Amino acid sequence: MINYFKLCFFSTCLCLFTSTMAAENDDLTSVVIVTGPYPPAINEADEDKGYVSRLVADAFALEGIKVSFIFVPWARGLRMVRLGHEACIMYYGKTPGRVKSFIFSEPLFEEEWLFFHLRSTDVKWQKLTDLSRYIIGATLSYTYSEEFHKLADEKELSVHWVARDKQNWQLLMSGRIDLFPSVKTGWHQLRNLYSEAAIKQVTTHPKPLKSQLNYLLCSKDHPNAEYFRDKFNQGFTKLKKLRSISYYIPDSNGETWPIESN
Known part of the structure; x- marks a missing residue:
């Protein structure tokens, strides 16, 4: 019986000591x-x-x-x-x-999300379904808009998903996609990849996809x-x-x- 109570007392002390140490190390x-x-x-x-x-x-x-x-x-x-x-x-x-x-x-x-595109691409839209005739680049894990993702899932929009922005800029500059939604930092990314002369080919549509x-x-x-x-x-x-x-x-x-x- 004595050994039992000693064991219980030791276990209780150990638990209290462990809890105290955990709190101190937190x-x-x-x-x-x-x-x-x-x-x-x-x-x-x-x-x-x-x-x-x-x-x-x-x-x-x-x-x-x-x-x-x-x-x-x-x-x-x-x-x-x-x-x-x-x-x-x-x-x-x-x-x-x-x-x-x-x-x-x-x-x-x-942040305001705008559609980047080549100046040679004539882009007109008022509602997202107006963009069904374009190939749109998008980056995985980004939040565009609930409607954008819904239309992409339903194949109402032709969306090409890749892992990184860099891939989408390369696709845009080579003409393999028509549009790429990005924020103001997109210009910074472009300048790290291309010359100022090349970037002059690019513009943004004034109508934002969304503000976030x-x-x-x-x-x-x-x-x-x-x-x-x-x-x-x-x-x-x-x-x-x-x-x-x-x-x-x-x-x-x-x-x-x-x-x-x-």
Whole structure:
């Protein structure tokens, strides 16, 4: 009987010790952010890792949290964070599927998606089905619009999916696709691939495919995800009072910090 109680006492102490050690080792002063290449907004080659990365790091820093970034392919990164291997990933728009797996920060930036095309291609459209006569390039894991994905799935639009933006720019410049939806950073990507003379062949249609708010996403399966989301939001609120959006995007043309409409 004495040995039994000794064993129970030892087991209880061990559990308490283990729990205490786990709590002490649960570092809430640093966070790993998973991301992928999206230059110049997110760029592993830059010292600050791009202006989106700088904003996220600055917001966390105001709450005393140090940020490190892991660069992986986009689809792999989503899976890593969805499974709770890391707490956060940036930077994505909201979709019904992502809302099931992630909690979202306050919106970081708003981006307008435009159709890039060669000047030699006459593009006219008012509704998406008007684009059925064109071959459209698209990049896997990107959020275009619910209607765009629906029409692509139903073969109402001729969409050619590839893994990376670079492939779509090559297809566009060679005339193998007619349209490629991208944001303002698309011009940066083109300049890294082609000469200014070649880029003069390219233009954008003025009608946007959509405007999209992008967020820091935190995993519902990571124990500290909600803590880091709340800390980011608190730091971001402070940051927006200190700096304008032009501090991060010099060519923002007077844009203001985005507000999510309910």
